[in-house]
Amino acid sequence: MSSDLFGLDSVLKIKKSGVRNVFTPHTPINRFDHFFGREKDVKRMISLIDSPGQHILLYGDRGVGKTSLAKTTCSFILNKINKGLFFTKSCDSEDVFSSLFLEPLQHIGCDTSIQSITKSLKQTGDASLNVVAAKAGLQSERQSSTVFKNPANLNSPFWIANQLKGLDCIFLLDEVDTLVNVEDKHKLAELIKALSDLDSSFKIILVGIAKTASDLTAGHQSVQRCLKEIRLERMDDEDIRKIILNGMRQIEKRPIDDVVDKIVNISSGFPHFAHLICLKCAEIAIETNKTHIESEILDRALDYAATDSEGTLTESVDAILRTINKPQDYKLLLLAAANCQKRDFRSSEVTSKFKKLFNIDITSAKLSKRLSKLTNEDVSNSILIKTGRGCFSFQDPRMPSFIKISFNNSRIIPA
Ligand SMILES: Nc1ncnc2c1ncn2[C@@H]1O[C@H](COP(=O)(O)OP(=O)(O)OP(=O)(O)O)[C@@H](O)[C@H]1O
Ligand SMILES: [Mg+2]
Incomplete structure (x- = not known):
């Protein structure tokens, strides 16, 4: 059997590095030295x-x-x-x-455990009756109950x-x-x-x-x-950058500028995603004994981050893509929309992003067909919502980041 039983060596290395106390995607911060902006x-x-x-x-x-x-x-x-x-x-x-x-x-x-007290008043009968009753194994006391309202009125x-x-x-x-x-x-x-x-x-x-x-x-x-x-509101890009750079400095890792820019872009002002991606990058770098974090590490980290992302995000994308014939076309559309970097975006902006990112000219008929497929009448079940004529936004504001993580640009671009 391998000496690295169940990846124990990596786990211990990561634990020793303290990275999980620096990048904490699932735990709120409560101290100023880890808090930015x-x-x-x-x-x-x-x-x-x-x-x-x-x-x-x-x-x-x-x-x-x-x-x-x-x-x-x-x-x-x-x-x-x-x-x-x-x-x-x-x-x-x-x-x-x-x-x-x-x-x-x-x-x-304040005693909050009881809201009412039942007080029993014992009434004892005469002695001879008690003896008989005791012999017969019967209860000799009659009880009358009065309910006193407890002073704690929690309502x-x-x-x-x-x-x-x-x-x-x-x-x-x-x-x-x-x-x-x-x-x-x-x-x-x-x-x-x-x-x-x-x-x-x-x-x-x-x-x-x-x-x-x-x-x-x-x-x-x-x-x-x-x-x-x-x-x-969401955090400024500059503050997201501080989370990345300060955290990486603490664990003595150096992300290249392009990686930092990409993490800032993907996070879209959500500190949770900055922590999640940085944690995955840092863990890979620690496991592989690398000091510099380059694009290849980021690509791997995004795969791990996609798996670790919240179930509701994964499920709503999977649910839609499962019902569609050519999921790849819709992945490109979602990626183009996610890259509009705005809460509300117009279909014309998606067309230009399509061209810029994938060098594809998408016809307006195709675009509106695909957009309406992603805009379910039942809002809770929909990825996009229509906010006006030719105007859309993502139902869950975290979805653009999740899409960029899951459909990582460098993997999905058509040949
Ligand atoms: N100012 C900040 N500086 C650095 N990291 C932050 C900051 N604010 C939040 N984070 C990180 O972002 C993640 C999300 O933060 P937090 O849990 O406080 O968000 P929330 O709005 O309360 O989320 P939810 O809506 O799920 O309750 C946390 O894991 C925390 O590590
Ligand atoms: Mg919270």
């Missing part, structure tokens, strides 16, 4: 946390860096400005309003606000978009309003995926003045 957003968050009665709603596309911004800024505030407590909760579809604040409530000594925003108002703390409530019930979102908004009215030091940061802030508060009006919105 976002200066304006960090400043705004610090100033809002420091303003009485203000809470924060941080929202944006999936994977733009919302949790990293929130966690890194909170850890900075709590280390440098205000020595309060920090609680964080990631919501999931099982959560309801009453399950959101258990940790800080328990911290202040009431006002009750919770009153309990927590004195706690000097930042509470980060992440993945708020997974709360399905509109009433729960309204209660959350009422709680924030109540904390604000009470001038509480208990600060809430809501984080979630949304196109507009009102998606996350279910349009509740009363909260608007005290919940300040921060929409997180």
